[in-house]
Amino acid sequence: MTSLAETPIAADSVGLLEGIASTRAIRRYLDEPLPPEALRDILFAATRAPSGSNRQPFRFVVLEDSPKAREAKALIGQSARKFWELKRANDQYDKGSGADPNSPKSRMARTMQHYVDSFDTAPCLILPCLVRYREPTPSEGASVYPAVQNLLLAARGLGYGGVITGFHGPVENELKALLGIPEDVFITCTLTLGKPAGKHGPVRRRPMTELVFGDTWEEAPAWAVDPPGTRHTSAGPPKSVKVI
Ligand SMILES: Cc1cc2nc3c(=O)[nH]c(=O)nc-3n(C[C@H](O)[C@H](O)[C@H](O)COP(=O)(O)O)c2cc1C
Incomplete structure (x- = not known):
């Protein structure tokens, strides 16, 4: 078998600009692990990201199917289910248009429910971390998030998909103890990754x-x-603008 050190990066299946316009949050995965060569290429792309002064404070904890990986997924999964249960009730996902099973709101609720219910078996869980070299500043995440987006774009280019979440927050201390992550390292987000059960759009x-x-x-x-065929959303606060 050829070693990955001798294997060039895979040819991606999507052009860069098309990939950018079709990298959606993917929350349903096929029950398939990511092969090592795909993980290599995706994490290679992540680690090629820019950062302030090229300090590269980003680190990626990649959790596949080891006992510790399964424990970490279960910890975050539990936190995800608590979070979603509260949000579902507080944001009234089952009321108004949510009562119609075909409405976007109720489709989103079903997707989220499925996502949190199957979190523990997500094919891959990645914790993008920041190694702090100074007191926390409001902009410190800016040296990690370009790497996170590189990761998602590379996954898209290779036919995989993922979603960023903040579900690790309530169990951060347990995760650090389990995975040997130093106290002063900031876990910036949670990212699950897999082969999409549906299509990228x-x-x-x-x-x-x-x-x-x-x-x-x-x-x-x-x-x-916007170019022809652009899809729009009214999500976010309303805006009114003049075109000059
Ligand atoms: C900083 C950030 C935090 C996010 N947090 C969550 C989250 O906690 N849970 C979740 O399901 N999705 C989360 N997302 C995914 C967004 O909800 C999603 O990207 C957005 O709704 C746009 O949908 P799209 O990516 O499918 O176009 C997050 C995305 C970003 C960039």
């Missing part, structure tokens, strides 16, 4: 005119026009 965002401005706030330049 286009991301839905607000139109560019609401998000890109010229020399005056909320005035979009004439070129800030």
Whole structure:
């Protein structure tokens, strides 16, 4: 068998710009582990990300199927189920349009329920961490999140998908003890990864005119026009803008 050190990075199946526009949060996975070569390529992409002064404070704890990995998944899974139970009730996911099983709201609730219920068996769990070299600052995450997005984009390019969550928060201390993560290391997020059970589709965002401005706030330049076929969402606070 050829060693991975002699194996070039895989040819990806999607162009970079198309990949960016279709890297959605993937919360349903086939029951298949990620092969080592895919993990190598995905984590290689993550570790090639930029960071302030090229300090590379990011570290990735990759949990597959070892006993410790299963324990970590179970810990975070438990926290995810508690979080979702509260959110489902507080945000009234089962009321209003949520009562209609075909509404986007109730589809989202089903997806989230399935996600948290099967968290413990997610094919791969990654904890992107930040090694602190100074007192925490509000912008410290900025040296980790480009790497996290590289990771998701590389996964997309190879036919995998994932989602970022904050479900590790309530069990951070237990995770650190289990995985030998030093006290001063910040676990920035939780990321599950696997082969999507469904298809990747286009991301839905607000139109560019609401998000890109010229020399005056909320005035979009004439070129800030979404390409044909762009899918939109009204998620987020409403905006009104003028096009100049
Ligand atoms: C910083 C950040 C935190 C997120 N936290 C969660 C989370 O706790 N739970 C979750 O299910 N999704 C989480 N997501 C995924 C977003 O909900 C998702 O990316 C967003 O709704 C857009 O959907 P899309 O990626 O499918 O286009 C998070 C994403 C980001 C970037």
